[in-house]
Amino acid sequence: MSFDYDLFVIGGGSGGVRAARIAASEHGARVGLAEESRMGGTCVIRGCVPKKLMVFAAQAGLMEAEMRGYGWCDATAGRFDWQVFREKLDAELRRLELIYRAALQKAGVTIHDQRARLVGHHEVELADGTRLSARHILIAAGGRPAKIGVPGEELAMVSDDLFLMDALPKKMLLVGGGFIACEFSTIMAGLGVETVQVYRGDAVLRGFDREARDMATLQLSQVGVDLRLGPTPTLLERAGEGVRVSFDDGSAEAFDSVLFATGRTPYTAGLGLETTEVRLKPNGAIEVDEWSQTSVPSIFAVGDVTDRVNLTPVAIREGHAFADTVFGARPRTVDHSLVAAAVYLRPHELGTVGLTEEQAKARGPVDVYSTVFRPMRSMFAGSDARVMMKLLVDPATDKVLGCHIFGPEAGEMIQLAAIPIGMGATKAQFDATIAVHPTAAEELVTMRHPSRRHEGLGG
Incomplete structure (x- = not known):
């Protein structure tokens, strides 16, 4: 049977774009992609990127207080102008959207700027009524914000x-x-x-x-x-x-x-899945196996629409693994068991990877190395803000099971901590690392004695 495309992707977010680009540019596939909104998806257009820029903007008041604590008596943040910020933000998002689009076009991907829905196991229908066939279909439609179901x-x-x-x-x-x-x-x-x-x-x-x-x-x-x-x-x-x-x-x-x-829900409504044999989870997410394959061999799904680990880098990794597996003869899966994440609060962020203390305790015996302290920078300025550093260690194997950091730039620190933990590092290997001083992060390699031990569930 002849198909219009080797691969048709529904969704122009991070996962879908990565899959389309790799399949086309590295593996020579004929690829089409449909996106009903703006290229870049939740992360680039209405999530991670604009949110982080707003976090930066929102730090001015805290920076003013800190500057005064360091002797800058006339330091003032002045008046925040939303219109000025909004114009710069819109310009930055347009720039990023064009980069995503240009990368797809350079790879040879045909872009359809409209909604697509499935009308079979190898066919999609665009909003204008055009029907296109594909040997493989990848659903990367993401998720949408949910409400709680109250009047008004x-x-x-x-x-x-x-x-x-x-x-x-x-x-x-x-x-x-x-x-x-x-x-x-x-x-x-x-x-x-x-x-x-x-x-x-x-x-x-x-x-x-x-x-x-x-x-x-x-x-x-x-x-x-x-x-x-x-x-x-x-x-x-x-x-x-x-x-x-x-x-x-x-x-x-x-x-x-x-x-x-x-919360957010998988964006599966109106995708035409009822015309296929694709199975859904109770919450509407698409059910997939470790290869991101649905119950229909020709249809795959990655990203938030599958409700596995709903983070942009995970969707990107899933999309890349899919393209390599199906079109590159390099089969590989994505390990969802150990994924670092950060919550961008201010002034202190939360970075986390691996088991929480509660999860580790439920698993079995665990040594908890934890310290809470006032960091040098903010303490000097008069702030009472506290930092937390925590490592969870299996006493039988000495393996580090989890790391949690609450402090300035915790997102940056947890990315680095995730590397040795992902490699199976032990507490002894953390201890053998010479500290960088003076830093807050040095606490991760200087905690010598557990602050507490849990003997397991109920311990």
Whole structure:
């Protein structure tokens, strides 16, 4: 049978673009790609990149206080101009989008700037009605923000909308306690917005190491976020130019804007999967095996649409492995068991790789090497902010099972720590490494005695 393409990719985000480019440029495949929005996907257009730039912008107030602590008596951050920042941000995102597009075109990928849906195991239909056949189809449609299903929630924004605001609100409610909610609450507070964050749990960042969660929860309040643990919105109503929110504790309050940051769901609706035999998980994610292959041999899926590890570098690695396996005769899978991640709070970030203390304890005996201290730089300036460094070690093998860092540039540090941990390094090998002094990171190689030991679940 003759096909229009060897590979057709649905989705122009990080995973889909990498798969398409590698299949075409390195393995000579005829590749088509459809993207209904902007090239670059969530990370480049409405996620990691613009968010990190907003984090940088939001640090000015803290930098002002630190400068004064170092003797710069007239240091002042001045007035933040959202319009100036927004124009520069838009220009940067356009630049990055053009780079993604140019890379695909250079590789020989045919780009279709419209939505595509499956109409069979080897066929897709574009929004304009055109039907195209492909030997293999890769779904890389990503995920979309989710809401919580309360009346009036259409009055609220989701994270995608935040970068498109015409002006900053004076008072904003953020709903959620995950990394997206926490990052944006610290950003908005740092930009001068009166920020209220509500989360139904007893500490933010569920699923992360509990000690780090407690430090992050405390820091949110210290940087000016009005964090309220327990309440959940039950109703949103229009109130003049703003929104009035009712909560399950009987309270109600008006805000200029409301943002739901309550998780994301795989973007599988409307993909035409009902015309195939592709199986879905209960949450709508596409079910795949270790090779990213669905229950249909010709259809594969990578990235957030599969709901494995929903991080951009993971999607990129999955897309690359798929292309090498299917078109390059170099079969390889992606190990999802040890993936480093960072939460970009301020002033201190959270970096994590491997097991949390709770997970390690449930697994069996574990030695916990942990220290909390005031770092030199901020302590001198008068800040009481604390840093945490933690290593989790298997006492039987001496292998490092996990690392958690709460401190300045923790995202940068955890990337480096992930290398030896991924190689199976032992605590003795960490100890044998000579420290770089004076740094906060030297604590990772100078902790000689466990601060506590768990004998296993219940220990």
